[in-house]
Structures are given as structure tokens and as C-alpha cells.
Amino acid sequence: MKITEAYDRVKDLEWEPSYISEEEKCVETTKFFIKDAKPNDPFKTFVREYCEQELEKDERHYALLEASARLHTGEPDARWMEAMKFGLSNLVGVEYAAARAMGRMARTVAPVELRQGYMMQMLDEMRHSNLEMNIIRHHMRHWKDPAGYDMAAVANANSVGSSIFRSMTEDLMTSDPVETSIGLQVFIETGYTNPFFVGLSSSAAASGDDMMASTMMTIQSDEARHMANGWATLSCLLNDDRNIPLIQDAMDKWSWRIHTSFGTGVSLFNDYFVRKHTDSAKEMLNRWVMDDFYGGFYQKLEKFGIKPPKFLDQMISDLDWTSHTTAVYLFGAWPVFFHRYDALNDDDFEWFEKKYPGFYEHFGSFWEAYGQCKDPEDRKLVLKEMGGLPNFCQVCQRPTIFPRPDLARPRSMAFRGKNYICCSDGCEHIFRKDPEHYIGSKSFYDMYEGKNIADVTESLGYLREDGKTLMAQPELEPKRMWTIDDVRRCEYIIERPAMPPKSDLGDL
Numbered sequence: 024m025k026i027t028e029a030y031d032r033v034k035d036l037e038w039e040p041s042y043i044s045e046e047e048k049c050v051e052t053t054k055f056f057i058k059d060a061k062p063n064d065p066f067k068t069f070v071r072e073y074c075e076q077e078l079e080k081d082e083r084h085y086a087l088l089e090a091s092a093r094l095h096t097g098e099p100d101a102r103w104m105e106a107m108k109f110g111l112s113n114l115v116g117v118e119y120a121a122a123r124a125m126g127r128m129a130r131t132v133a134p135v136e137l138r139q140g141y142m143m144q145m146l147d148e149m150r151h152s153n154l155e156m157n158i159i160r161h162h163m164r165h166w167k168d169p170a171g172y173d174m175a176a177v178a179n180a181n182s183v184g185s186s187i188f189r190s191m192t193e194d195l196m197t198s199d200p201v202e203t204s205i206g207l208q209v210f211i212e213t214g215y216t217n218p219f220f221v222g223l224s225s226s227a228a229a230s231g232d233d234m235m236a237s238t239m240m241t242i243q244s245d246e247a248r249h250m251a252n253g254w255a256t257l258s259c260l261l262n263d264d265r266n267i268p269l270i271q272d273a274m275d276k277w278s279w280r281i282h283t284s285f286g287t288g289v290s291l292f293n294d295y296f297v298r299k300h301t302d303s304a305k306e307m308l309n310r311w312v313m314d315d316f317y318g319g320f321y322q323k324l325e326k327f328g329i330k331p332p333k334f335l336d337q338m339i340s341d342l343d344w345t346s347h348t349t350a351v352y353l354f355g356a357w358p359v360f361f362h363r364y365d366a367l368n369d370d371d372f373e374w375f376e377k378k379y380p381g382f383y384e385h386f387g388s389f390w391e392a393y394g395q396c397k398d399p400e401d402r403k404l405v406l407k408e409m410g411g412l413p414n415f416c417q418v419c420q421r422p423t424i425f426p427r428p429d430l431a432r433p434r435s436m437a438f439r440g441k442n443y444i445c446c447s448d449g450c451e452h453i454f455r456k457d458p459e460h461y462i463g464s465k466s467f468y469d470m471y472e473g474k475n476i477a478d479v480t481e482s483l484g485y486l487r488e489d490g491k492t493l494m495a496q497p498e499l500e501p502k503r504m505w506t507i508d509d510v511r512r513c514e515y516i517i518e519r520p521a522m523p524p525k526s527d528l529g530d531l
């Protein structure tokens with residue numbers, strides 16, 4: 024039988040159940056016009072072939088992992104290994120959310136060819152979650168300090184920093200299911216997985232973490248099919264003119280949402296987790312996202328009437344500062360995280376200044392202060408010395424210090440009698456279009472206002488086995504590790520900062 028005939032046979036297995044109405048079957052509806060489209064099957068793979076392919080990849084990867092565990096190949100760089108406690112904790116959550124999103128899309132989006140692709144992608148995403156849980160397990164067993172890796176999955180759910188990624192994945196899973204394809208398959212997978220998985224794989228290799236490099240490469244080998252799913256969905260939508268304004272809205276929203284979440288992660292991980300630097304995150308993002316994705320893929324959509332994303336100029340200029348601002352947050356607020364990190368040294372300063380002219384002027388003082396607040400005997404928390412935590416954005420959940428603390432323009436607006444804060448024009452635009460979608464998340468201050476920061480660490484559970492010593496430390500090899508009592512004695516009480524000025528657009 025010809026392969027195309029076999030596909031048609033498989034598609035014939037689709038049936039319309041008589042015992043349930045269409046509304047009940049498709050739990051969630053879509054505002055897009057896609058039901059009667061006749062797309063090509065983007066995956067063009069049978070389940071049997073698919074499983075064989077993936078099994079072969081898994082066997083190769085897990086054999087390497089096993090060999091490395093036995094042979095103890097090399098000592099990876101400590102800065103990388105510590106920072107990846109945070110990195111992997113988030114990544115595994117994103118993959119799992121992608122699997123859930125695919126299942127949801129497969130129940131909703133009508134053409135069987137697309138649903139077939141989504142179902143296969145769901146299996147891929149489960150495979151990716153497993154791969155990442157396994158590298159966490161591998162690191163937990165072999166890295167000299169497992170504390171932090173042992174609770175990466177918990178931290179994904181409760182860390183304040185992870186809310187940057189959680190807010191993105193929760194938005195993906197609760198938006199219109201076709202919009203989810205645009206956010207996930209077009210922006211994340213087509214736009215950002217190259218700097219993420221390929222960039223991070225070379226960063227891992229440069230840091231001596233070959234097992235992580237192998238994990239990233241085997242994941243990336245599936246992404247081409249996910250991009251194909253995205254393109255198949257998008258081209259169906261583009262064929263119906265009624266969809267064009269809806270697509271434009273989704274493009275404006277998701278380009279910014281992914282820039283503030285996945286883009287923030289890519290910037291931070293590639294610039295700050297790596298000691299042996301190659302390309303900067305800005306160079307990677309310019310090459311893969313700005314040139315290849317926006318300059319290539321996205322530009323081809325213009326002939327269908329799709330305009331450049333509303334906040335593209337801001338996204339480009341943000342690349343100068345995103346990684347440094349994120350680092351100030353992640354490392355400044357170290358007691359509420361679960362990794363160790365050392366102060367930047369002269370070599371780092373030189374590299375950062377070369378890649379990001381003006382770096383030292385804007386971020387040098389933070390890193391000098393960080394280096395002076397590492398000894399628990401001094402009772403100094405860099406966070407307190409720098410004036411405490413700022414407000415957080417209701418949409419992207421980042422602190423309102425982006426793109427750079429002195430350039431940030433946080434603003435507030437009332438909705439149904441309560442004030443909400445947004446960090447930027449992009450997040451405000453998204454909030455105003457659909458405030459109900461975002462008002463549910465509690466802010467850091469709703470949960471912790473008035474508490475000593477030591478209470479926050481304790482309630483998050485980021486303590487070592489003795490119940491006293493922090494998982495996180497502001498140094499890689501401290502003479503004495505910080506305990507919860509050391510943190511408590513610094514007397515940093517969480518205070519809610521003043522409300523930022525009202526938005527120029529007023530209340531909702």
C-alpha cells in the first residue's frame with residue numbers, strides 16, 4: 024500500500040460519535056475559523072514508526088547517561104551546575120505544560136490532520152519532561168551538592184522566580200486553544216527553541232556538562248515537527264480572511280508574552296549560567312530570533328496582511344539589558360531561591376562590558392555589593408542593601424525593573440475597584456484586552472507582606488536536611504554556609520512598595 028493511501032486509511036478511523044453532541048465533545052471552543060480547513064498532515068508519521076524513532080534516540084541518550092554515571096567523566100563547572108538547579112526546574116514545567124496544552128488542542132481543533140500532529144507532539148513533550156527529570160536525577164546523584172536538585176519539581180510550583188514561566192504556561196493553557204498553537208508552536212518552538220536548546224547545549228558543553236548537552240540535542244531533534252505543526256495550523260488560519268485580525272491580535276500578544284518569559288530565560292541562562300562564554304545571549308537572540316524568525320519566517324506572513332508585532336522595536340532594544348536585569352533579580356533575591364552563585368569577577372566584567380557596552384555603569388554597583396554581602400557574619404543581605412524587592416507585573420510576573428531598573432516604566436490601573444500593576448506597554452496592552460484572564464494570580468506581597476524574608480524561605484522549604492542551612496548561598500564554596508538564623512538576623516522585612524503612577528490610559 025502506498026504511504027498516502029495508508030494515511031487516508033488511518034484518517035478514516037476518525038468518527039463522529041452519536042452519543043455526545045459536538046459542544047460536549049469539544050469542551051472548549053475557538054474563536055478562529057478553522058473547522059472546515061483541509062490541511063496536510065504536518066507530522067506524516069505513523070505511530071509505529073514514530074515510537075521506533077524515538078526509542079532509538081532515547082536508547083542512545085540514556086546509554087550515554089549511564090556510561091557517564093559510571094565513569095564520572097570530568098568535573099563540570101560549579102557556576103553552571105548550581106544555576107541549572109533553577110534552569111531545569113523551570114524547563115521541566117514548561118515541557119509538561121506543553122504536553123497538557125497539546126492534549127487540550129487535540130480535543131478542540133477540528134481538522135483530524137492537525138489533531139493527529141498534536142497528539143504525536145504530546146508524546147514528544149512527555150518524552151522531554153522525562154528527559155529533563157532524568158537529567159535532574161542524574162545531577163542529583165552525581166553533583167557534589169544535590170540540595171536544590173532534590174526539590175526542583177517542587178520549586179517549579181512555588182518559586183517566585185518560576186512564576187515568570189508559570190504565568191506563561193498557564194496563559195498558554197487557558198487561552199483560546201488555537202491561540203495556544205500560535206504562542207507555543209509559532210513563537211516558542213519556531214522562534215526560540217534554537218537559541219534555547221542549541222544555544223544551551225553549547226553552553227552546557229562549554230561548562231563540561233555533556234549530559235545536559237546531550238539532553239538538549241535530543242529534545243531539539245523533535246522540535247522541527249512541532250514547528251511543522253505550528254505552520255500547518257497557521258497556514259489553515261491564513262486561508263480564511265476572517266481570521267486575519269484575530270491572528271494579528273494573537274501575534275501582538277504572544278510575541279510579547281514569549282519575549283518576557285522564554286526570552287528572559289534564554290537571556291539569563293546563556294549569559295549568567297556560563298563561565299566559559301562564547302556568544303552572548305544578545306548575539307544568539309539577534310541571530311536566531313530577530314534575523315531568522317522575525318526577519319525570515321514572520322516576514323513571509325506580511326503577504327497575508329499580517330503586520331510586524333506591535334512591540335517588536337521594544338523587544339529588540341530590550342536585548343541590551345534583559346539578561347543583566349534578570350540576574351539582579353535572581354541573584355539579588357538569593358535567599359528565596361535554591362542554588363549557589365558567586366559574584367562576578369574581573370574576567371566576567373570584561374566580557375560583559377565587551378558584549379554589552381555600558382554594562383558596568385548600570386550593573387557594576389550591584390555586583391560589587393553582591394561580593395561584599397557574602398559572609399553571614401556581616402549580616403548583610405544584598406537585597407536589603409539595594410533597597411528591597413520592587414513590585415511585580417500582573418501579566419508577566421517579572422519584577423517591574425525591566426528593561427533596566429532606571430528605564431523601567433511601571434504603571435497601575437484599577438479594575439473592579441482593585442489596582443493592578445503592569446511593567447510595560449506590552450503587558451499593559453495584554454492586560455487591558457482581557458483583564459479577567461490575569462487578575463487571579465496572587466502577588467508576592469499578597470502572600471508575604473510583613474514577614475521576615477527568613478519566613479519566606481522556610482515556608483518555601485528551601486532548607487537542607489538539617490532544617491537550618493539554606494540551599495541557596497551567595498558563594499560557590501563558602502567558608503561557612505548561611506543558616507536561616509543568619510538570614511533572620513538581617514531583619515529584612517517584606518514591605519509592599521508604593522503603587523506606581525497611574526497609567527496614561529487611565530483605569531479600566
Ligand SMILES: [Fe+2]
Binds near residue numbers: 148
Ligand atoms: Fe518540548
Ligand SMILES: [Fe+2]
Binds near residue numbers: 148212
Ligand atoms: Fe516542543
Ligand SMILES: [Zn+2]
Binds near residue numbers: 420421445446
Ligand atoms: Zn510585564
